Amino acid sequence: MTEAITLDLRDGVAHLTLNQPERGNPFDLRLCAELSHAAAECDENRAVRAVLIDAAGPFFSVGGDVKSMTRDRDGLGLFMKTGTVGLHSAISRFARMDAPVVVAVHALAVGGGVVLSAAADFCLAARSARFYAGYTGIGLSCDGAGSVFLPRRIGVRRTAEFLMRNQNWTADEANDRGLLTDVVDDADLPSTAWDLAAELAQGPTRAFGEIKNLLLSTWEQPLEAQLEQEARAIARTARTEDAWTGLTEVAARRTPRFRGH
Structure with missing residues (x-):
């Protein structure tokens, strides 16, 4: 079968x-x-x-x-x-x-x-x-x-x-x-x-995941709760390797290569 x-x-x-x-x-x-x-x-x-x-x-x-x-x-x-x-x-x-x-x-x-x-x-x-x-x-x-x-x-x-x-x-x-x-x-x-x-598949996968979850909650949360979710999400993505790569490479005027973590 x-x-x-x-x-x-x-x-x-x-x-x-x-x-x-x-x-x-x-x-x-x-x-x-x-x-x-x-x-x-x-x-x-x-x-x-x-x-x-x-x-x-x-x-x-x-x-x-x-x-x-x-x-x-x-x-x-x-x-x-x-x-x-x-x-x-x-x-x-x-x-x-x-x-x-x-x-x-x-x-x-x-x-x-x-x-x-x-x-x-x-x-x-x-x-x-x-x-x-x-x-x-x-x-x-x-x-x-x-x-x-x-x-x-x-x-x-x-x-x-x-x-x-x-x-x-x-x-x-x-x-x-x-x-x-x-x-x-x-x-x-x-x-x-x-x-x-x-x-x-070449993008910052963890950041994509945070965006997906934020979009799922946007109709359910009051403004201030959604803002707090955004703050927590961006803090989590800031701790990823992809975020550090993106920040340092763009600061050096190079194109970052993300690895999904």
């Missing part, structure tokens, strides 16, 4: 690929469990300084595994609670890890594929890509931190409209509404996404 997720580490970039192309890369129990394990691996491995997530086959992801959901009506609630464990663990670790996460979307992303795109630090899409809400089309609410990251990217009203009206956006519409980092020509997506991940 092939892996639902493949992971390759090269030049500081952990390259994860959704790898059930014959099924459209559904967010089934197996994929979610493997995604959770891959996220934990990336979080623990100090050699990982950026994460790139893409997908094999004709679709990025067709969303939830609808066939599995129809096998046991009485057990469907338990199935959902069990099924979201892996996905939610993965999303949490991708959001909290120091390494920036880049998602590259081609063709169609549905449901969990959309919220994974929203949860990533950067999302690039092929010009032909589409983003389909999917959840309410089968009578379900969202998961995968869709209620957290979609409002952060596109606003609360736009999120309500996207999810409740079960909208299907082109890449340009998704970009205009704030979901994406950029739209690129289809043929350029793999190289552009890799170049972005490789660029981030």
Whole structure:
């Protein structure tokens, strides 16, 4: 049986690929469990300084595994609670890890594929890509931190409209509404996404992690509490080797080379 997720580490970039192309890369129990394990691996491995997530086959992801959901009506609630464990663990670790996460979307992303795109630090899409809400089309609410990251990217009203009206956006519409980092020509997506991940992998990884956590708390904290979090974060980064390298090299008018620690 092939892996639902493949992971390759090269030049500081952990390259994860959704790898059930014959099924459209559904967010089934197996994929979610493997995604959770891959996220934990990336979080623990100090050699990982950026994460790139893409997908094999004709679709990025067709969303939830609808066939599995129809096998046991009485057990469907338990199935959902069990099924979201892996996905939610993965999303949490991708959001909290120091390494920036880049998602590259081609063709169609549905449901969990959309919220994974929203949860990533950067999302690039092929010009032909589409983003389909999917959840309410089968009578379900969202998961995968869709209620957290979609409002952060596109606003609360736009999120309500996207999810409740079960909208299907082109890449340009998704970009205009704030979901994406950029739209690129289809043929350029793999190289552009890799170049972005490789660029981030050369940066001050600990500082990136502090910024990610500050952005996660910005809607929850009053001004003074967020300012204190910023002060503590910048003090922590000031004690890193990368900060000292950056300060001394820039002072000497040289370009710093960061090593992620």
